[in-house]
Amino acid sequence: MSSKASKFDLVISGVGGQGAILASDIIGKSAVLENYNVRAAETHGMAQRGGSVVNHVRIGCDLGSMIPLKGADCLLALEPVEALRYIDSLADDGVVIMNTEAVHPVTVTTGKAEYPDVESIVAELRKTHRVIAFNATEKAAEAGSRQAMNVVLVGAVSNFLPIKTETLLERVKEMVPPKTIDTNVKAFEMGRSMVE
Amino acid sequence: MNTREYMLGNVAIARGIVEGGGRVISGYPGTPSSEIVDTLSKMKERDFYVEWSVNEKVAMEVATGAAMTGVRSVVTMKHVGLNVAADPLMTLSYMGVKGGMVVIVADDPGCHSSQNEQDTRKYSEFSLMPCLDPSTPQEAKDMIPYAFELSEKFELPVIFRPTTRISHGKADIELGEITEHRVQAKFEKDTSRWVMVPSNAVVRHPHLLSIQDGIREELEISPWNELTIKEDSKIGVIAAGIASVYAKEAIENLGVSASYLKIGAYPVPEGLIKKMYEQVDTVLVIEELEPIVEDRCKIIAKDMESSVKIIGKTDGTVPRVGELNVDHCVKALADVFEIESGLPEIKEIEMELPPRPPAMCAGCSHRATYYAMKKVFGKNAVFPSDIGCYTLGIQNGTVDTTLCMGASIPVASGIYHSGEKQPICCSIGDSTFFHTGMNGLLNAVYNKANITVAILDNRITAMTGHQPNPGMGLTSTGEVTKEINLEQLCHGLGAEFVEVVDSFDVKATIEAFKRAKDYEGTSVIISKQPCIIYARRTGVRLTPFKVDHDKCVGCRMCVNLGCPAIEFDKETKKSTINTTCTGCGLCAEVCKFDAIKEVQK
Numbered sequence A: 001m002s003s004k005a006s007k008f009d010l011v012i013s014g015v016g017g018q019g020a021i022l023a024s025d026i027i028g029k030s031a032v033l034e035n036y037n038v039r040a041a042e043t044h045g046m047a048q049r050g051g052s053v054v055n056h057v058r059i060g061c062d063l064g065s066m067i068p069l070k071g072a073d074c075l076l077a078l079e080p081v082e083a084l085r086y087i088d089s090l091a092d093d094g095v096v097i098m099n100t101e102a103v104h105p106v107t108v109t110t111g112k113a114e115y116p117d118v119e120s121i122v123a124e125l126r127k128t129h130r131v132i133a134f135n136a137t138e139k140a141a142e143a144g145s146r147q148a149m150n151v152v153l154v155g156a157v158s159n160f161l162p163i164k165t166e167t168l169l170e171r172v173k174e175m176v177p178p179k180t181i182d183t184n185v186k187a188f189e190m191g192r193s194m195v196e
Numbered sequence B: 001m002n003t004r005e006y007m008l009g010n011v012a013i014a015r016g017i018v019e020g021g022g023r024v025i026s027g028y029p030g031t032p033s034s035e036i037v038d039t040l041s042k043m044k045e046r047d048f049y050v051e052w053s054v055n056e057k058v059a060m061e062v063a064t065g066a067a068m069t070g071v072r073s074v075v076t077m078k079h080v081g082l083n084v085a086a087d088p089l090m091t092l093s094y095m096g097v098k099g100g101m102v103v104i105v106a107d108d109p110g111c112h113s114s115q116n117e118q119d120t121r122k123y124s125e126f127s128l129m130p131c132l133d134p135s136t137p138q139e140a141k142d143m144i145p146y147a148f149e150l151s152e153k154f155e156l157p158v159i160f161r162p163t164t165r166i167s168h169g170k171a172d173i174e175l176g177e178i179t180e181h182r183v184q185a186k187f188e189k190d191t192s193r194w195v196m197v198p199s200n201a202v203v204r205h206p207h208l209l210s211i212q213d214g215i216r217e218e219l220e221i222s223p224w225n226e227l228t229i230k231e232d233s234k235i236g237v238i239a240a241g242i243a244s245v246y247a248k249e250a251i252e253n254l255g256v257s258a259s260y261l262k263i264g265a266y267p268v269p270e271g272l273i274k275k276m277y278e279q280v281d282t283v284l285v286i287e288e289l290e291p292i293v294e295d296r297c298k299i300i301a302k303d304m305e306s307s308v309k310i311i312g313k314t315d316g317t318v319p320r321v322g323e324l325n326v327d328h329c330v331k332a333l334a335d336v337f338e339i340e341s342g343l344p345e346i347k348e349i350e351m352e353l354p355p356r357p358p359a360m361c362a363g364c365s366h367r368a369t370y371y372a373m374k375k376v377f378g379k380n381a382v383f384p385s386d387i388g389c390y391t392l393g394i395q396n397g398t399v400d401t402t403l404c405m406g407a408s409i410p411v412a413s414g415i416y417h418s419g420e421k422q423p424i425c426c427s428i429g430d431s432t433f434f435h436t437g438m439n440g441l442l443n444a445v446y447n448k449a450n451i452t453v454a455i456l457d458n459r460i461t462a463m464t465g466h467q468p469n470p471g472m473g474l475t476s477t478g479e480v481t482k483e484i485n486l487e488q489l490c491h492g493l494g495a496e497f498v499e500v501v502d503s504f505d506v507k508a509t510i511e512a513f514k515r516a517k518d519y520e521g522t523s524v525i526i527s528k529q530p531c532i533i534y535a536r537r538t539g540v541r542l543t544p545f546k547v548d549h550d551k552c553v554g555c556r557m558c559v560n561l562g563c564p565a566i567e568f569d570k571e572t573k574k575s576t577i578n579t580t581c582t583g584c585g586l587c588a589e590v591c592k593f594d595a596i597k598e599v600q601k
């Protein structure tokens, strides 16, 4: 069950450097423009060097930024293992939107740990939740740049947010580097169409 | 006009400094405080002075000097920075200020990016300076102008203590007016105030104590404390700082009725606490880190011979370590109300997930230096280290100790003087060397420590978000200034063996380390190569590398460097270099089979 203190609770997880902060900024800024109070918590600092990162975005909330356990309405994961790592933050009736493109941590590249099979991660998540899984990195590449993966996922989650699509799209245009606007708009729309 | 903006807590704090008329702002970077000075430094129009100082003690003293002249000043740092600045702090409270001075110290409950989780509110008790403890980014911004005024009223600096969730939280912020307050700086000579010799100090100490009641009364009625009495309940909740919003959400979620006191300023509001005691028989105190409010509550209850029961950290109901959250508060409240918490059951994730610790970036120059260092000194050598991106070398076996900033060289000296037989090579970053490393080197040379010091000069303060330092020839605002020459500086500190190498020239670096190791006495290697992340931001592009799979024998030599760009395919037993390669060339240097080459354009 999601919290009464907030209208929509979103957890965004990923790997430092993937653009989780831009994703939460686009959403947070849009929500404020639609007159919601917003509270967000971000990972800055040490973990940004390729570590596991997680952001909380609470739309329509004027208390703290940390979403209670099993309180999130949606878990947006930029990386498969990072979806499973934060599944405890998602409400039982919440939805997972995830990128299936794996980023191997050094523990895996140096052979100290194994990276699980992505399909079995998705299957594991499906046991308990509705899961929308697709390769957002490939979609971004199709749109023009792998870097736009975060915006593909913002497009996908836009189907669930209590925010108008135009408001989000305007923020995308405003917040990405000017040269990449077309790519990012395309990325957003591709992501949006991934959810029926 | 819409004055509501979505911003980072630290950006809101910077805005608060502008609204409050801060004139001189100094700081030393440290997560989660750095973006305050970063934001002020990047502002295009500025009617204030801002600097990155070389360490927190220096920063505190710069802000003190400014406040002596009557202008408003701010110093920023992370919690452990206040240990470095504790010396000026403790006497500054005797001396006091003329212009308002705010000491911003960001705490990091849960050690997200820190070596400990000390509680700055203890320094407030210790120094007798009042402390403001925001519960939201909005309050954080609003507290700054208030803090300037409070500070001027009592001629005492005010400590302002955000935590990670405030500083690195984002929220919609209602902007305020920028004050008209302008004071012409004027240093007025007054030895009784500004010269803390014993005869003046013994006068100022009782003065400091005498103003405490006034401060408490002023804070008692401040907007930062808030009391709601519930006449239908015998239970009260007292929650401080950010824990107050968690507690509020928990009360709402559980649907219980409790009197509620939010505390946002110290010394604590004794009057409000006493009022709560008149209504309730049990009080649950919720605060992050140390039981400061809790202890005060107990003392107040004892003084008024109240039988109210105070529950909190001492009895284990509220955790004393780490960050708090809504779930902790729900659990504590459920315990006190003797009801079901209704907290969800959390199942263990059945699949084993690979840990994802932070790692040095692909092409980080520190990796190359560490490789050369380890090659020369061997894995049995002792490698004391310091704090910075290079601490991530813990994965490479070249970080044996990390205590606090600047400790690497003295710790190495101590290990040497104890009679340790293994060779000793310590590592320290450029910013850390300027911060407190210099004294350590001076001491090592002076006391004849036979050690090698590697200064990992990546030309920037990387870990905290790429702030300039004295070695760069740039100030915080990007103005060109004297570039401090590390080599000359080391010579100036007495070191006779000082060699500068290019970190990416692995062969030359190895040779230099060999000479340094053989040298009797304190030898210094300055390994120089800009942080690749910063270099790329300024347009530098090196040619990436790739593995020739015909030549790769799967020996894993390159993989063991721990570069995130190198992956190993278990099936084919060959290394591959992915798109994140930045072209440092270290792996090509390491490969014995000549299998790694620059990508041909």
Ligand SMILES: Cc1ncc(C[n+]2csc(CCOP(=O)(O)OP(=O)(O)O)c2C)c(N)n1
Binding pocket: B028, B029, B030, B031, B078, B080, B081, B082, B084, B115, B387, B388, B389, B390, B404, B405, B428, B429, B430, B431, B432, B433, B458, B460, B461, B462, B463, B464
């Ligand atoms: C007393 C204190 N102040 C600040 C910090 C925060 N901090 C951690 S590492 C670091 C600086 C690192 O810069 P440098 O030594 O140049 O190494 P780099 O990260 O660039 O490799 C700082 C300021 C701290 N840990 N302790």
Ligand code: SF4
Binding pocket: A049, B359, B360, B361, B363, B364, B365, B366, B389, B390, B458, B462, B463, B531, B532, B533, B534
């Ligand atoms: S930010 Fe720079 S110094 Fe830090 S790990 Fe990355 S490359 Fe190395």
Ligand code: SF4
Binding pocket: B362, B363, B364, B544, B545, B561, B563, B564, B565, B566, B577, B580, B581, B582, B583, B584, B585, B586, B587, B588
């Ligand atoms: S050249 Fe080799 S070690 Fe350097 S960044 Fe590329 S893959 Fe990593």
